[in-house]
Amino acid sequence: MSSDSDVEGSVSRFEELPMRVGLGQFMDPTEKRLRYVKxxxxxxxxxxxxxxDPDYEHMPDDERMPLEGDDEWSVENLIALRERVEDAGIRLNAIENVPISFYEDVMLGGPERDEQLEKLKRTIRNIGEAGIPIFGYHWAPAGVWRTGSTSVRGGAFVSAFDAGELDSTLTHDREYTEAELWENYEYFLEAVLPVAEEAGVDLCLHPSDPPMERLGGVPQLFRNFENFKRAMDLVPSDNHKLDLCLGCWSQMGEDLPEVIRYFGERDEIGYVHFRDVEGTVPAFHETFVDEGNYDEYELLSTLDSVGFDGMMIPDHTPHLEDDTDWEHRGRAYTVGYLRGMLRARRAETRGE
Known part of the structure; x- marks a missing residue:
């Protein structure tokens, strides 16, 4: 069992930690939220x-982060953020997903691409200087799509997607080609990976959600195993890794143990979103971690067997009775389930 002193003593040595269960997907680490996490x-x-949120002290005053002025996401603010977390005996492993407007032109090859790239590079440098080892990002200008909701066990609410309910409305000014998106992605990697290497920050790529071929006229590059292989080989770097969202991979219908073995043996899994769905594209709905498409214990065991030593967090969870917007009850269920599986895995490997 970890104690607060263990956490404080190892907060800067993430590479020495084992595979473990974490939490996330909230923005403001209030004292109440951090107590709940512990x-x-x-x-x-x-x-x-x-x-x-312009009122949140750790975000810049201007969402678009202009090159001039004092409204950058500063090293000082990021250090204050990390120290607030550490004061609660917790490690801040990653910053995930700055607003799309920070780099939309980078993804789409727009007129502000190079300006936005400079902002991203400064952000990565600042994250590294602040002692935060991971920056999670996506490559989905059209965002995350759902078409409705449904209920699962006991009437818990979850989100759902059905491509048959989509229309042909464009999300941007025109249709984009897959070749354009790949060219823009390579341009992005060539610009930011050297900065990440220098800063000591891992960049972790999230899958397209849902992993359709295109949405709103924009290709969804990260929708299958082959495209992820291509992405990881496009600009080789030890600092380019995956935010392995098991729910998105489950939506794809890929062989998940094979996926984990392939990227895990290459040390390309930065951290894991541990959730599941029922069904695959073009129609699926989210569900409890123990009721979806895959064998959850098999995947946890496979992660362990390939030497994954990062953080696994509950991702989207069912909305339980009297839950909050953050689904704190649904997340508590998933945390307990993951901790139980991890303890069983530790007992199993001790007996081998």
């Missing part, structure tokens, strides 16, 4: 910054 037996978090 009460669940969790010592590791990521903070998800995809939402913009």
């Amino acid at each position: 009460q669940l037996g969790v010592d590791d978090i990521l903070l998800n910054m995809y939402q913009y």
Whole structure:
């Protein structure tokens, strides 16, 4: 069992930690939220910054982060953020998903691409200087799509997707080609990976959600195993890794143990979103971690067998009775389930 002193003593040595259960997908680490995290037996978090709130002290005053002025996401603010988390005996593992507007032109090859790239590079440098080892990102200008909701066990609510309910509305100014998106992605990697290497930050790529061929006229590059292989080989770097969202991979219908073995043996899994769905594209709905498409214990065991030593967090969870917007009850269920599986795996490997 970890103690607060264990956490404080190892907060800067993530490489020495074992595979473990974390939490995330909230923005403001209030004292109440951090206490709750510790009460669940969790010592590791990521903070998800995809939402913009001008009143939040750790975000810039201007969402578009202009090159001039004092409204950058500063090293000082990031250090204050990390120290606030550490004061609660918790490690801040990652910053995930700055707002799309920070790099939309980078993804689509727009007129502000190079300006936005400079902002991203400064952000990566600042994250590294602040002692935060991971920056999670996506490559989905059209965003995350769902077409509705449904209920699962006991009437818990979950999100659902059915491509048959989509229309042909464009999300941007025109249709984009897959070749354009690949060219833009390579341009992005060539620009930011040297910065990440220098800063000591791993860049972790999230899959397209849902992994359709295109949405709103925009190709969804990261929709299958082959495209991820291509992405990881496009610009070789030890600092380019995956945010392995098992729910998205489950939506694809890929062989998940094979996926884990392939990227895990190459040391390309940065951290894991541990969730599941029922069904695959073009229609699926989210569900409890123990009721989806895959064998959850098999995947956890496979992660362990390939030497994965990062953080696993509950991703989207069912909305339980009297839950909050963050689904704190659904997340507590998933944390307990993951901790139980991890303990069983440890007992199993001790007996081998």
